[in-house]
Amino acid sequence: MRGRPVLGTLAVLGYIIMIVPILFVVSTAFTAGDALTFPPQGLSLRWFGEALAYQPFISALVSSLQLAVVSTALALLLGVPVTLAIQRGKIPGKSLVEGLFLSPLVVPELVVGLALYQQIMIGLHQTSFVALLVGHTVLLLPYAVRVTGASLALADPAVEEAARGLGASPLRTFFSVTLPLLRPGIFSAGLLSFVTSFNNVPLSLLLQSRQFRTLPVTMLDYVQQSYDPMIAAMSTLILAGTVVIAIVAEKTVGFAKIFGGINK
Amino acid sequence: MTNAAEFSGVTQSYGETIAVDNLNLQIEEGKLTTLLGPSGCGKTTTLRMLAGYITPSAGTITINGVDATRLPPEKRNLGMVFQSYALFPHLTVADNVGFGLKLRKVPAAKRRELVLHNLDLVGLAHLADRKPKALSGGQQQRVALARAIAISPSLLLLDEPLSNLDARLRVQMRSEIRRIQAETGLTVVLVTHDQEEALEMSDVMVVMRAGKVMQTGAPATVFTAPANRFVADFLGYENFLATADGSLLTVRPEHLRVGTAGGTTGGAPATGLNLPAVVTDSVYRGVDHIVTMTATDAAGQQTTLVSTTRRDTLSSDQSGVRPGDRVLAQARDHEIVRLAA
Numbered sequence: 001m002r003g004r005p006v007l008g009t010l011a012v013l014g015y016i017i018m019i020v021p022i023l024f025v026v027s028t029a030f031t032a033g034d035a036l037t038f039p040p041q042g043l044s045l046r047w048f049g050e051a052l053a054y055q056p057f058i059s060a061l062v063s064s065l066q067l068a069v070v071s072t073a074l075a076l077l078l079g080v081p082v083t084l085a086i087q088r089g090k091i092p093g094k095s096l097v098e099g100l101f102l103s104p105l106v107v108p109e110l111v112v113g114l115a116l117y118q119q120i121m122i123g124l125h126q127t128s129f130v131a132l133l134v135g136h137t138v139l140l141l142p143y144a145v146r147v148t149g150a151s152l153a154l155a156d157p158a159v160e161e162a163a164r165g166l167g168a169s170p171l172r173t174f175f176s177v178t179l180p181l182l183r184p185g186i187f188s189a190g191l192l193s194f195v196t197s198f199n200n201v202p203l204s205l206l207l208q209s210r211q212f213r214t215l216p217v218t219m220l221d222y223v224q225q226s227y228d229p230m231i232a233a234m235s236t237l238i239l240a241g242t243v244v245i246a247i248v249a250e251k252t253v254g255f256a257k258i259f260g261g262i263n264k
Numbered sequence: 265m266t267n268a269a270e271f272s273g274v275t276q277s278y279g280e281t282i283a284v285d286n287l288n289l290q291i292e293e294g295k296l297t298t299l300l301g302p303s304g305c306g307k308t309t310t311l312r313m314l315a316g317y318i319t320p321s322a323g324t325i326t327i328n329g330v331d332a333t334r335l336p337p338e339k340r341n342l343g344m345v346f347q348s349y350a351l352f353p354h355l356t357v358a359d360n361v362g363f364g365l366k367l368r369k370v371p372a373a374k375r376r377e378l379v380l381h382n383l384d385l386v387g388l389a390h391l392a393d394r395k396p397k398a399l400s401g402g403q404q405q406r407v408a409l410a411r412a413i414a415i416s417p418s419l420l421l422l423d424e425p426l427s428n429l430d431a432r433l434r435v436q437m438r439s440e441i442r443r444i445q446a447e448t449g450l451t452v453v454l455v456t457h458d459q460e461e462a463l464e465m466s467d468v469m470v471v472m473r474a475g476k477v478m479q480t481g482a483p484a485t486v487f488t489a490p491a492n493r494f495v496a497d498f499l500g501y502e503n504f505l506a507t508a509d510g511s512l513l514t515v516r517p518e519h520l521r522v523g524t525a526g527g528t529t530g531g532a533p534a535t536g537l538n539l540p541a542v543v544t545d546s547v548y549r550g551v552d553h554i555v556t557m558t559a560t561d562a563a564g565q566q567t568t569l570v571s572t573t574r575r576d577t578l579s580s581d582q583s584g585v586r587p588g589d590r591v592l593a594q595a596r597d598h599e600i601v602r603l604a605a
Binding site: 159164166167168180 | 315316317336337338340341342343344346347348350351352353354363364367368408411412415
């Protein structure tokens, strides 16, 4: 930071803007009082207890986790082969295919949600879990394709050629060389996808049902009706979960590797 | 004399551009053949077709007498060393070298033995358990070499293997590769754009240009008797003089001497070249002294001549020449090469 006062100040400002609101939420979660105010009145864990005992939150958390895990897995299972085909394959109209798989980034989610509602829930009589699974998988595809694509673009194609030359079939080359090379990319794509699905509101709002409702939607409902510190406690719990994921990611793969070897 | 590999009428085109044009080439068994030429001459495409990474648009490639034109790389049993080393970053040095052996289902104990033997051949047995990232560029290149020869390939293919190394290491690795070839008896095909490397390492040199072979032969033959102006140019001939009968003469700069009009150095050749010239530049460059001149050749064309002389063999009237001086550009008969066109 020394010798770069402008850059340093901007960095500090950025951190403040990002972190301070979170600090407000976290500190109000520990209040002993009944109101969602700052500064908190007294210190207690009572709202954490209430949040964990509140059945709609817990069942919604389970639903959200199920949806995030399954849709992330599906997005990766579809996205990684697509990335390989785009980057290494000899297919005509590569950029068109890539554009198609990146398009969910620009199509309004409400439109996607409405289409899925009409076709899958009304048309095919499927449950809202199925509709949400399709919607989230589509939503996550751009991340799977783009992030693994970035790490594949950084990998030297000669490494795969070397494996072929040494006697490995294309399939063997994929499993013993390409996949290990892509592991950090797939891991980060998975992480991003999981978080994106877990946080998603628009699709979940449209496609929810009484049997299947995700956590963000449930929390949104709750805030609209009652304004108490339980919502801050639930947010803090989610935040803690995110931090744990981040720490695990840093310890196992490392952020530099996950985000494309910026610091390499 | 048998051929380890043979190209017959091989053409490779990408859309409009032709990378390799009707190539006929024999790779002799047990020899080190170099494909030499500037970038874009088709040498790398030729090697990659031999390795199976590119399928020719036309023609056939045989390896050990068997048609391999459409065989995928994994069925060719060739050892390839890439310019970028292309080591497997997630595997140890030993596992890199043992990769091909594992695919060939060599039992673990035997594999370990072969891995160490091949690492020993390149002098890196002590680094067997390191990851490639922990190795220097030169060491990585040796590992790549060990990995390629561990599978006992029918040919060893080297794609500009030394171009990423620093100058000193590059020269060292030349003799290292020659030694390994002598010890293993492998047929080697080396791609390079470095004429010195090709001259030093090859048994057979293939000079290429625009997808065509310009000349094939032993280094000493190609160097002393280049077939045409391109080969001569590429091998460092600099002085080109048209003759009255339409052929072209060339003299290497180190063979061209500067004689002064009055007294001459080393005696004026009776039959060689003795051409009046005007000095345009005279510079000192450490080991050499370089004199640039202009002269008019027998066809009446103005041409630039360059003479380099080792400073320790320089006579006083040579080092004393200044721009504007009238001199004689001289060469002996056997130093003059007659080119076809």
